[in-house]
Every structure is written in C-alpha cells, then in structure tokens.
Amino acid sequence: MWIVFKKELKEILRDKKTLFFMIALPLLIIPAIGGVVGYFSVKAVTEAEEKILKVSIVNPNAAPQITEELQRSEFFEIVPIESGVTPEQWVKSKGADFVLTMPDSYTAPLLESNQRVFVIHLNDAGLNLVERRLKEIIEPYLNKQQQTAFQTLNLSEEQSAGLIEPFVFDKIDVADKRENIGEKVGGMLTYFIFILCLQGAMMPAADLGAGEKERGTLETLLISPIERKYLVLGKFLTIALAGVMTALITVLSMAIWGIVLSQGMAIQFVAEFMGAINAIDFVLIFFMLIPIVSILASILLSISTYARSFKEAQSYMAPLVFVVIVPTLMSSLPGIELTGGWAWVPLTNVALAIKELIKGTMDYYQLIPIFVSSMAIALGTLSFCVYWFNKEKVLFR
Amino acid sequence: MIEVQGLQKRFAVENPKKLSEQEKKDPRLKGRFFRSVRDVSFQCEEGCVLGLLGPNGAGKTTTLRMLSTALSPDSGSIFIDGVDVLKAPIEARKRIGFLSGSTGLYGRLTGRENMAYFGELHGMSKAAVEERIDELADMLDLHTFLDRRCENFSTGMKQKTAIARTVIHSPKVVVLDEPTTGLDIMAAQTVLSFVRHLKSLGTPVIFSTHHLAEVSELCDRVCVINEGKTMFDDTLNAFTQLSENSLNDAFLSALNMKEA
Numbered sequence: 045m046w047i048v049f050k051k052e053l054k055e056i057l058r059d060k061k062t063l064f065f066m067i068a069l070p071l072l073i074i075p076a077i078g079g080v081v082g083y084f085s086v087k088a089v090t091e092a093e094e095k096i097l098k099v100s101i102v103n104p105n106a107a108p109q110i111t112e113e114l115q116r117s118e119f120f121e122i123v124p125i126e127s128g129v130t131p132e133q134w135v136k137s138k139g140a141d142f143v144l145t146m147p148d149s150y151t152a153p154l155l156e157s158n159q160r161v162f163v164i165h166l167n168d169a170g171l172n173l174v175e176r177r178l179k180e181i182i183e184p185y186l187n188k189q190q191q192t193a194f195q196t197l198n199l200s201e202e203q204s205a206g207l208i209e210p211f212v213f214d215k216i217d218v219a220d221k222r223e224n225i226g227e228k229v230g231g232m233l234t235y236f237i238f239i240l241c242l243q244g245a246m247m248p249a250a251d252l253g254a255g256e257k258e259r260g261t262l263e264t265l266l267i268s269p270i271e272r273k274y275l276v277l278g279k280f281l282t283i284a285l286a287g288v289m290t291a292l293i294t295v296l297s298m299a300i301w302g303i304v305l306s307q308g309m310a311i312q313f314v315a316e317f318m319g320a321i322n323a324i325d326f327v328l329i330f331f332m333l334i335p336i337v338s339i340l341a342s343i344l345l346s347i348s349t350y351a352r353s354f355k356e357a358q359s360y361m362a363p364l365v366f367v368v369i370v371p372t373l374m375s376s377l378p379g380i381e382l383t384g385g386w387a388w389v390p391l392t393n394v395a396l397a398i399k400e401l402i403k404g405t406m407d408y409y410q411l412i413p414i415f416v417s418s419m420a421i422a423l424g425t426l427s428f429c430v431y432w433f434n435k436e437k438v439l440f441r
Numbered sequence: 442m443i444e445v446q447g448l449q450k451r452f453a454v455e456n457p458k459k460l461s462e463q464e465k466k467d468p469r470l471k472g473r474f475f476r477s478v479r480d481v482s483f484q485c486e487e488g489c490v491l492g493l494l495g496p497n498g499a500g501k502t503t504t505l506r507m508l509s510t511a512l513s514p515d516s517g518s519i520f521i522d523g524v525d526v527l528k529a530p531i532e533a534r535k536r537i538g539f540l541s542g543s544t545g546l547y548g549r550l551t552g553r554e555n556m557a558y559f560g561e562l563h564g565m566s567k568a569a570v571e572e573r574i575d576e577l578a579d580m581l582d583l584h585t586f587l588d589r590r591c592e593n594f595s596t597g598m599k600q601k602t603a604i605a606r607t608v609i610h611s612p613k614v615v616v617l618d619e620p621t622t623g624l625d626i627m628a629a630q631t632v633l634s635f636v637r638h639l640k641s642l643g644t645p646v647i648f649s650t651h652h653l654a655e656v657s658e659l660c661d662r663v664c665v666i667n668e669g670k671t672m673f674d675d676t677l678n679a680f681t682q683l684s685e686n687s688l689n690d691a692f693l694s695a696l697n698m699k700e701a
Contacts, residue, residue: 047558047561047562048562051547051550051554051558054549054550054554055547055549055550058549058550058590059549259545259546259547259548260541260543260544260545261544261545261546261547263506263509263511263539263541263544264539264544264559264606264607265562266511267509267510267511267534267537267539268534268559268562268563269531269532269534269535269562269563269564270531270562271531436512436513437452437453439511440506440511440512
C-alpha cells in the first residue's frame with residue numbers, strides 16, 4: 045500500500061495540472077480574483093460618490109430653500125427640463141440623472157398640511173446616491189418644521205421622541221464578538237473548505253483511476269502480486285491527502301492574505317478572531333475533515349475506476365459539487381442546529397460543527413454522532429470502492 | 442511450464458437489444474451473455490515459444506488476461522510452473538511477466554522509477570531492484586534515457602522500458618499480448634529480440650500476434666483460436682503443413698478445422 049501511495053504522490057507532485065489546482069489556485073489565483081473584484085467594486089462606489097448628479101426641478105418655487113441648497117451643492121448640477129417633456133421621458137432621454145418634483149405643501153406648517161411627498165423620477169437600476177444626497181439636504185429643514193410643530197403642541201422632548209418612534213427595541217447582545225463573527229464567517233468557511241477538498245481531490249482521482257486505464261498501466265498494476273485492496277488504499281490515501289492539502293493551503297492562504305491586505309484595525313480584528321479559537325478547536329476541525337475527505341475520495345476513486353477515460357471521469361465527477369453544496373447549505377438554514385437528528389446527517393453535521401467551533405459554542409458531546417456517522421459512511425464508501433475495484437466489468441469496460 | 446485446460450469465460454451483455462444483426466448471429470451469444478472464451482486449451486514447455494493466433498475478437502486477449510490473472514475464468518484450469526493460478530493468484534503473479542501492445546508507462550516517472558515501482562510491488566529489495574535495472578539496461582541498451590521522464594520517450598524507448606519492466610522480477614513465464622501491434626519496425630524488432638533472448642534462457646513465452654512472419658521466425662508451437670475455441674494446437678511444423686501455399690492459407694485452414 046505504501047509503495048503505491050509513495051509512487052502516486054511522486055507523480056502528483058510532478059503534475060503541473062494537479063499542482064495548479066492544489067497550490068496555485070488557492071494560494072494566488074483565488075486571492076487575485078478576490079482582489080480584482082474588490083478593486084472594481086471600490087472603484088465603482090468611489091465613482092458613484094464623486095459623480096455630480098444632473099437634476100431637473102419641477103415646481104422649484106414650492107420649496108425655495110431646498111432649491112437654493114441644491115444650487116449651492118457641489119454634488120448637483122441643475123439643468124432645466126425641456127418644455128413639453130414629461131419627467132419620465134426626460135430621464136429616459138438622459139437629459140438629467142433625475143427629476144425632482146417639489147411638493148406644493150412644503151412651506152405650509154406641518155400641522156396644517158399633509159406629509160410632504162417629493163417625487164423623484166430616476167433610473168434606479170444601477171448604483172446611485174440620489175436618495176442619500178437629497179435626504180442630507182432635505183432632512184435638516186423638515187426636522188426644523190417638525191420641532192416647530194411639536195413646540196406648537198407644547199410637547200416635551202420625550203413626548204416628541206415617542207410620537208416620532210412609538211416604540212424601539214433596546215437590544216443587549218449577550219453574544220460575544222467571536223460568536224457573532226463565527227456565525228457569519230463559519231458558514232462561508234465550511235462551504236469553501238468542502239468545495240476545495242473536492243476540487244483538490246478531483247484531478248488526482250481522475251488521474252489515478254481512469255488515467256491509468258487511458259495510459260494502459262492499469263492492467264500491469266492489476267497483475268502485480270499485491271492484493272487489490274492495498275492498491276485501492278494506496279490510491280485512496282493519495283487522493284484524500286490531496287484534498288486535505290488543498291483545503292489547508294486555502295485556509296492558510298486566506299489567513300495570510302487577510303493579514304497582508306488588511307491594515308490597522310483589520311489586523312487587530314483578524315488577530316483577535318483567530319486568537320479566540322483555541323488550538324484544540326483547530327485540531328477538531330481538521331479531524332472532522334478526515335472522514336469527509338475520505339467519503340469524497342472513495343466516491344471519486346469509484347467514479348474514476350468506472351470511467352474509461354480521464355475526460356469521462358471528469359464529466360461524471362462534476363455533479364458531485366451539488367452533493368457537497370446541498371448539505372453545506374442546509375447547515376446555514378435557520379432552525380437547523382447541531383442537535384438530535386441533524387448531528388447524524390453527513391456533511392451537514394460537520395458543517396454545523398465547524399461553525400459551532402468557530403463560534404466557540406460547541407457542545408462537544410455532539411462529536412460522538414458526528415464521528416460515528418461520518419466514519420461509518422467513510423468506511424462504507426471505501427469498502428464499496430474496494431469491491432468496485434475488484435469488479436471485472438468495471439475495470440475492463 | 443504453462444498448462445491451460447478447458448478455459449471458459451462469459452461476459453454479461455448490458456443491452457442485447459442494442460446489438461447489431463451480425464452480432465446477434467454470433468454463436469457465442471447466448472441470452473444475456475457473450476461467451477467470449479468457450480473452450481481453450483494449450484500448453485507451453487520450458488524454452489518453448491507459443492504463438493497464439495486468431496482473428497480479431499476470437500478471444501485471444503481474454504485468454505491471456507485470464508492467464509495473467511487480470512480476469513478470472515468461469516471454468517477450466519491454469520497452471521503456471523506448477524502453481525494453480527485460480528487458487529493462488531498472488532503466487533502466480535510473481536511468476537508471470539505480462540506485456541501488451543497497449544501497455545503504457547507512467548509518463549511523469551523516469552524509466553528507472555517505472556521499473557523500480559513494479560520491482561518493489563513484486564517484493565524486491567531496493568538493492569535487488571537497482572542491480573536488476575542495471576542488468577536490464579545493459580541488455581536492452583537503456584542507459585542513455587533511463588533517468589529521463591517517460592512522457593518524452595520515443596515509441597522504441599517506451600517499448601524497451603516496458604519490456605524491462607515486464608521482466609524486472611525475473612518471471613518464470615512471459616505472456617505477450619500483441620506486443621508488436623502499432624510499433625514501427627525498429628521497436629517491433631526490439632520485442633522480437635527480447636523473445637529470442639527469453640527463449641535462450643529457457644523461459645516459456647506465449648504471445649498473441651497477427652503477424653505470421655513473427656510466428657515462423659520465433660515459435661515452436663502454434664495455437665489457433667476461433668470464436669472462443671481452440672481450433673489448432675500443435676508444433677510450428679504441423680501448422681506449416683496445413684497448407685502447401687503459404688502460412689496465411691495454413692492459418693485459414695486451421696480456422697476451419699474441427700475443434701482441436
């Protein structure tokens with residue numbers, strides 16, 4: 045078994061294609077893609093923030109203060125609307141970024157008139173800051189009108205606050221920072237880890253089964269004087285190791301890039317977050333990944349043994365991504381927690397447990413059903429793989 | 442010594458309805474099974490080279506795969522050097538060297554590593570493997586490319602390395618399945634010289650081929666298989682006497698003979 049394992053590992057380490065998926069992709073390409081996406085989103089937001097918005101005002105004299113403010117503001121450029129053109133047509137023909145219609149009741153005291161309705165015609169499909177910028181200008185004036193109304197009614201500050209907001213929630217969060225972040229980061233992280241374990245194992249799996257058939261080396265290997273179960277185990281270990289390594293490299297790369305790219309407070313935050321998770325939790329996460337990777341590796345090897353060629357193996361393997369995604373997504377659904385039946389559901393239980401470990405709220409007794417069910421399935425899939433590797437109709441299709 | 446008696450092997454046909462009319466007429470098709478090998482027997486003594494002949498699809502490869510333990514026969518017996526292949530396949534594998542025309546090498550390993558891998562799988566020590574590789578490299582002239590990766594090898598280099606790998610564990614018998622198919626003249630010559638060398642060492646060799654010239658050049662015995670049955674099993678001399686005209690005619694006569 046170790047002879048096979050050593051040889052397969054040597055071959056993998058010499059295969060640029062596999063190394064690319066195992067090391068280069070998580071280490072450089074994924075952060076690079078993240079960086080590019082981040083750069084362009086920041087650029088888009090900055091552009092939107094700096095853009096001077098062209099506004100046409102209908103009924104400007106109804107709210108002279110607002111009209112003046114808009115004229116003074118460096119973020120707006122007032123353009124007159126063409127006569128005979130409706131606001132909608134004007135915006136569609138790109139005459140202005142938006143058309144603002146002032147309410148007639150603006151100057152009347154609040155208590156004597158209705159709610160002020162500012163009509164805005166705009167194309168709201170893309171990123172724009174129309175509402176935010178208008179609010180900044182209009183709000184102070186209307187707040188003043190509101191206060192005048194409250195004074196007229198002889199209401200105290202508290203009464204006014206009660207009228208504006210009849211009730212509020214005073215939330216006192218007992219969850220610490222780690223639990224909060226863990227809930228958000230945990231789900232995403234497990235999803236990434238699982239998919240990468242699968243991705244990292246896929247290429248070597250296709251190579252170790254179907255690849256042997258395609259190259260014509262399988263037959264020679266089958267007639268070597270070692271039992272087929274050891275051939276399977278040697279190959280299985282290589283695939284599983286590739287999967288785990290890819291996941292580890294990815295997580296490490298995420299941590300390293302996170303620290304490198306973040307500055308000031310962010311470093312503090314990453315360090316605090318990582319520091320809160322103790323070494324035992326990390327080790328447990330790693331140990332729980334072993335049965336998961338074993339399940340994936342044996343399924344992949346079974347598929348690969350069945351396929352006639354590398355290409356055929358890859359096309360059979362592609363749907364496996366859904367097999368991994370669905371249970372992982374289940375773990376992030378509300379109401380699904382690591383208790384009772386869910387602790388026995390493969391993949392979902394590990395995803396939930398990893399989240400709990402990151403949050404620091406793990407009930408360690410739940411490790412028993414997790415390991416029992418995951419190991420049982422892993423052993424089952426591995427036994428099937430050995431059985432499959434002994435089937436003549438699979439090997440000589 | 443190799444003794445094969447009454448070999449039979451059938452394969453399940455996944456969907457008999459999908460077979461062509463011609464395939465349905467094949468006498469070997471019975472219900473949901475295709476009886477690829479129905480009754481094959483032959484033997485090969487020490488120092489003897491047996492040529493296994495037959496048209497495409499006659500059952501040669503299936504027979505040789507059973508001989509090499511890659512497939513298990515449904516019935517019949519195979520003895521290699523006194524070892525019952527069916528009862529002790531692992532033991533038998535240690536005694537067999539198997540090479541086919543479509544055999545490949547691990548491209549990302551060097552020639553030396555390819556040989557060493559199979560040597561180790563056969564339970565040889567590292568020192569023994571090294572010694573044997575040196576011996577084979579001298580014999581097959583491998584030194585110039587032994588430590589290069591196989592993916593860059595020419596066909597001839599690949600074939601020489603595959604031969605060396607086949608005999609790395611000094612097998613007691615050698616089985617070659619169409620070893621010269623698809624090879625150029627030089628590479629084919631390497632294989633034939635290797636068979637001659639094995640013969641000189643007294644190692645029994647069974648090889649299947651479509652080239653009758655190779656048979657007349659190397660073989661002591663000829664076994665002709667047609668539709669999964671042994672039709673002829675005798676000496677080369679008896680085979681050539683089947684027709685006065687040519688070996689091709691002799692082969693065609695053997696195909697039409699009653700079962701051997």
